[in-house]
Structure formats: structure tokens, C-alpha cells
Amino acid sequence: MKIGFIGLGIMGRPMALNLLKGGHEVTVWARRAESMAPLLEAGAQGGANAAAVAAACDVVFSMVADAADVEQVALGAGGVAEGAKAGLIYVDMSTIAPAAVQSIAARMAERGVTMLDAPVSGGEVGAINAGLTIMVGGDEAAFEIARPLFACMGKAATLIGASGAGQVAKACNQILTGVGVMAVAEAFNFARKSGVDAGKVREALLGGFAYSRILENHGQRMLDRNFKPGFKAWMHQKDMNIVMQEAHRLGLMLPSSAATAQLFNAMVGSGMGEDDSIAALKLLENLSGD
Amino acid sequence: MKIGFIGLGIMGRPMALNLLKGGHEVTVWARRAESMAPLLEAGAQGGANAAAVAAACDVVFSMVADAADVEQVALGAGGVAEGAKAGLIYVDMSTIAPAAVQSIAARMAERGVTMLDAPVSGGEVGAINAGLTIMVGGDEAAFEIARPLFACMGKAATLIGASGAGQVAKACNQILTGVGVMAVAEAFNFARKSGVDAGKVREALLGGFAYSRILENHGQRMLDRNFKPGFKAWMHQKDMNIVMQEAHRLGLMLPSSAATAQLFNAMVGSGMGEDDSIAALKLLENLSGD
Numbered sequence: 001m002k003i004g005f006i007g008l009g010i011m012g013r014p015m016a017l018n019l020l021k022g023g024h025e026v027t028v029w030a031r032r033a034e035s036m037a038p039l040l041e042a043g044a045q046g047g048a049n050a051a052a053v054a055a056a057c058d059v060v061f062s063m064v065a066d067a068a069d070v071e072q073v074a075l076g077a078g079g080v081a082e083g084a085k086a087g088l089i090y091v092d093m094s095t096i097a098p099a100a101v102q103s104i105a106a107r108m109a110e111r112g113v114t115m116l117d118a119p120v121s122g123g124e125v126g127a128i129n130a131g132l133t134i135m136v137g138g139d140e141a142a143f144e145i146a147r148p149l150f151a152c153m154g155k156a157a158t159l160i161g162a163s164g165a166g167q168v169a170k171a172c173n174q175i176l177t178g179v180g181v182m183a184v185a186e187a188f189n190f191a192r193k194s195g196v197d198a199g200k201v202r203e204a205l206l207g208g209f210a211y212s213r214i215l216e217n218h219g220q221r222m223l224d225r226n227f228k229p230g231f232k233a234w235m236h237q238k239d240m241n242i243v244m245q246e247a248h249r250l251g252l253m254l255p256s257s258a259a260t261a262q263l264f265n266a267m268v269g270s271g272m273g274e275d276d277s278i279a280a281l282k283l284l285e286n287l288s289g290d
Numbered sequence: 291m292k293i294g295f296i297g298l299g300i301m302g303r304p305m306a307l308n309l310l311k312g313g314h315e316v317t318v319w320a321r322r323a324e325s326m327a328p329l330l331e332a333g334a335q336g337g338a339n340a341a342a343v344a345a346a347c348d349v350v351f352s353m354v355a356d357a358a359d360v361e362q363v364a365l366g367a368g369g370v371a372e373g374a375k376a377g378l379i380y381v382d383m384s385t386i387a388p389a390a391v392q393s394i395a396a397r398m399a400e401r402g403v404t405m406l407d408a409p410v411s412g413g414e415v416g417a418i419n420a421g422l423t424i425m426v427g428g429d430e431a432a433f434e435i436a437r438p439l440f441a442c443m444g445k446a447a448t449l450i451g452a453s454g455a456g457q458v459a460k461a462c463n464q465i466l467t468g469v470g471v472m473a474v475a476e477a478f479n480f481a482r483k484s485g486v487d488a489g490k491v492r493e494a495l496l497g498g499f500a501y502s503r504i505l506e507n508h509g510q511r512m513l514d515r516n517f518k519p520g521f522k523a524w525m526h527q528k529d530m531n532i533v534m535q536e537a538h539r540l541g542l543m544l545p546s547s548a549a550t551a552q553l554f555n556a557m558v559g560s561g562m563g564e565d566d567s568i569a570a571l572k573l574l575e576n577l578s579g580d
Contacts, residue, residue, distance in 0.1 A: 133498040158494035172477035176500035183469035187462035204448035210466035212502030259545035
């Protein structure tokens with residue numbers, strides 16, 4: 001089985017490398033030649049464009065920035081659909097809106113391409129260590145074919161449901177982690193402003209129902225004042241924007257998600273976009289006069 | 291060492307029983323005679339009022355509804371201060387505002403009484419099973435004297451800091467659990483409204499950074515449509531009101547806590563006050579046309 005990989009940035013590069021390490025023949029393409037170089041050195045083939053990658057492969061992955069990029073890679077001039085052999089499986093692993101996936105998947109199906117949405121969580125570290133959580137939407141038979149390839153990149157791949165369901169699960173993940181970060185930041189700032197050691201509060205609360213991985217790991221990083229990404233605030237802002245756009249489309253009230261989206265807006269607006277999302281604590285501190 | 295216990299409701303009764311089971315001599319008082327009966331049957335002494343309990347004891351606990359009750363029990367006519375021997379340790383385990391504790395503790399100190407604030411988390415089940423998490427503020431020597439008594443009632447007691455610090459930790463706990471419940475309810479309603487199985491989303495997310503005890507336990511109860519308390523929505527509403535009053539007093543912005551407090555207001559307003567706080571999911575479903 002020949003594998004294609006399109007988009008070789010912070011996430012895509014280590015993911016494609018892990019497919020190579022898994023013993024697969026991988027053909028890559030990225031807009032910038034310098035993004036392709038490390039993959040070619042590691043033994044990947046290079047394609048002239050996405051269409052050429054698709055023509056050479058049975059399963060093609062993409063990992064790009066947003067829905068416009070996915071649309072371009074999938075359906076644009078020189079895109080996957082243009083070069084696809086009959087029966088191609090196209091797996092987009094970017095984080096975009098569920099509605100965007102469904103629209104692109106429907107048009108790919110007309111060209112004989114089966115599309116899966118397979119966004120990930122775990123960040124750059126998870127991409128490097130093959131520790132990603134992969135949430136998949138689309139056809140079950142295609143998922144079974146892709147499953148051993150997912151296993152090269154992540155510790156768990158779950159078929160959530162039909163096309164778009166992977167993106168819905170990812171949106172839920174971003175709600176829980178985004179709101180979770182804000183809740184911990186609010187609690188820690190509340191403690192500090194009350195003259196109480198936030199570290200002792202965290203320790204006491206880890207044993208009870210307030211336990212979360214965010215409180216344990218991100219909470220410790222907040223106490224260490226370690227705001228290096230990790231997962232950048234502007235990326236979480238982008239993902240919460242997808243959540244709020246979907247909420248608008250579906251007529252859904254998401255109040256704690258909305259408050260969190262606004263805080264990410266304020267982080268980016270006040271120059272913290274390149275910090276880790278846990279720098280939300282600094283924002284709240286600044287606003288309480290410290 | 292003779293122990294007093296004042297306030298024998300849903301929480302206080304099993305906590306006092308666990309002190310008896312721990313082999314301690316316990317003298318109790320409650321406003322209603324029928325609340326005292328089960329303790330007297332189990333071997334406790336009965337006091338005529340809080341002052342009489344204080345006169346007979348070295349350490350007196352109270353577990354009542356709100357700050358007005360604590361003030362009455364501590365400093366009112368027939369209250370703890372009135373009967374207290376020199377050196378009495380008074381431990382209030384109710385959930386009230388940190389500022390209220392500090393004010394009451396200062397006045398108790400003038401009467402020679404050392405007051406600890408020691409609110410708990412873990413609910414009725416934790417009270418019965420001696421599985422409470424106990425967050426303590428106040429004097430360290432008094433904490434060391436009370437520690438073996440806390441061990442009869444809870445699995446962990448932590449001295450967080452000075453007077454009021456236990457209440458600050460409890461407020462942080464209520465922020466994290468309250469906002470946590472709302473985030474899970476929002477994510478599950480988002481999934482359902484998107485046509486995706488919330489149970490599969492939960493399962494996929496438990497392995498990653500979105501993991502929380504709320505997602506695991508309360509999330510499963512939401513999927514089971516089991517809205518029996520547990521911890522009632524009106525109680526969480528009351529606690530979030532303490533949080534928001536403290537935020538106002540301290541000049542603190544707590545946006546996700548504020549959104550959550552509003553949702554608890556809406557739950558109580560729409561007749562869900564006696565449901566578990568996880569019935570937030572039903573509220574969100576009702577508001578999305580289902």
C-alpha cells in the first residue's frame with residue numbers, strides 16, 4: 001500500500017516521519033520545498049503537487065491550516081481529486097469545521113474518492129512520539145484500511161461516526177480543554193488574590209472530583225510560570241472560533257465555551273497569541289491589578 | 291478529648307456518626323429534636339444548646355447551611371462562644387464565604403476560641419463512607435489536634451493556609467467542578483445536536499488531555515440520563531454565588547465561573563433545583579429545541 005502525505009509543518013512533518021518509520025512507502029508534497037527536504041532525506045519520495053501524490057498512492061493524508069487549505073488540497077487545481085485513482089482514500093487530519101468536511105467529502109465522493117476526517121489531539125509532542133489521539137469520521141471500511149497507518153502516528157484512533165464526526169469530537173475536545181484551562185486559571189487567580197497558595201489548593205483538589213489532567217499537568221506548568229507552548233493560544237482561539245461558528249449554525253447555546261472563546265480573543269489581542277494557552281492565567285492576573 | 295457536633299442534617303449526621311464509630315465521646319445538638327434522635331440512639335450525648343455542647347467539649351464541629359447559621363451557632367445567644375471553656379477549638383465545616391469565616395474567627399478569638407474553617411467535598415456519599423476531602427484554614431497547632439478527628443470523617447485533610455483558606459480552596463473546588471459540569475454538558479449537547487454519539491466522543495476523549503473525573507463519572511451519568519442527586523443544583527448555585535460575591539469583593543474577573551453561575555440560576559429558575567447539577571445537560575437540550 002502506497003501512502004501520501006501533504007502538508008509538512010509542525011504537526012505533519014513528524015507524522016509523516018512516523019509513517020516512514022513504520023516501514024511504509026511514503027510520497028510527500030508541501031507548498032514550500034524546505035518543508036519537504038527533511039522527509040526526502042529520510043527516504044520519502046517527493047511529488048510535484050497534491051495531484052501527483054494522489055496518482056502514486058492508495059491512501060493520502062493531509063495536515064494543513066484551515067478549511068480553505070483543505071479545499072484547495074482536495075479539490076483545487078493540481079489537487080488530490082485531479083490525480084486520484086478510483087478507490088483512493090483521502091484522510092484529512094487538519095482541524096476544520098464539521099460542516100466544511102461534509103461539504104468537501106461529498107464533492108470528493110463524486111470523484112470516486114472516499115474521505116475521512118481524522119483530526120488529532122496531543123500537539124507537537126504527541127506528533128513526534130506517535131502519541132496522538134485520533135478522532136475519525138466517515139466510512140467504516142476505509143477506517144479499517146487506514147487503521148494500521150493511524151497506529152504509526154497515534155496511540156488511539158476511534159471511529160466516532162459518519163463524515164464530520166471526527167471534527168465534532170475534536171470540537172468537543174477543544175471545548176473541554178479550553179474551558180478546563182480557563183477554569184483552572186480562574187481558580188488559581190482567585191486563590192492568589194485571596195492570599196492563598198494556589199499550589200496547596202491544587203494538591204488538595206487533585207484527590208477529589210475536581211481532578212482533571214488539565215489541573216494536574218497544565219496547573220503545575222502555571223505554578224512553574226512555564227508559558228512556553230505546548231499548544232499556542234492563537235491555535236486554541238482558532239479552534240474555539242470553529243466551535244462558536246458551529247454553535248451559531250446549529251442554534252446551540254454554549255455559555256462557558258463562549259466565555260472561553262472571548263478570553264482567547266483577549267489573549268491574542270493583548271499579544272499572548274504565541275504563548276501557551278495556559279498564559280490565560282497571566283491575562284487574568286493583569287486584569288486583577290497585578 | 292470530648293467532641294461536640296452541631297448541625298445534624300444530610301452531611302452532619304453521618305459525619306457525627308463516623309466520629310462515634312471512631313471511638314470518640316460525642317455530644318450533639320441540632321435545632322430539631324428529630325435530627326438529634328439517631329445520634330442519641332447511636333450513643334451520643336445530647337446538649338441543650340450549642341453553648342452547652344461547647345461547655346462539655348474540647349473540640350466542637352458545626353455543619354450548617356450558610357454564614358448566618360454559622361454566626362448564630364458561634365456567636366448568637368446560646369452559641370458556642372457563650373459556653374466555651376478557655377482553649378476550645380471550634381471547627382466549622384459548612385461552606386460559606388472566606389470573608390465571613392475571617393470575621394467570625396476574629397470575634398471567636400476575642401472570646402478565647404480558636405476557629406478553623408474546614409469545608410468538605412465529596413457530598414452525602416463521602417460523608418457516609420468517611421471519604422470526604424477536607425480543606426482547612428487556620429492555626430496549625432489546632433489543625434494538628436483536630437487531624438485524627440478529620441481522619442474519622444474523610445480520606446484527606448489538608449491545611450491550606452490561614453483562616454479562610456479552607457473556604458478559598460472549597461470555592462476553587464466549586465469553580466472547577468461547576469465549570470467542569472457545564473463544559474461536559476455543552477460538549478455532549480454539541481455532539482448530539484451534530485448527530486454524533488456523545489458516548490463515543492466521551493470514550494475517545496477520556497484517553498487524552500480532556501480527561502477529568504467529571505467527564506468520566508458525571509459524563510457517564512449524563513449518558514445514563516441519571517439526574518438523581520448526588521449534589522443538588524441549588525447547592526451548587528449557592529456555592530457559585532459565594533464565588534461571584536468574592537469575585538466582586540476582590541475585583542476579580544471570572545468569566546467561565548460567571549457563565550456557570552448563570553446556568554445554575556437558570557436551572558433553579560426552571561425547576562431543576564432539586565436535580566443533580568448534571569441536569570445542566572437537560573437545560574441546554576431544552577434551549578436547543580429538544
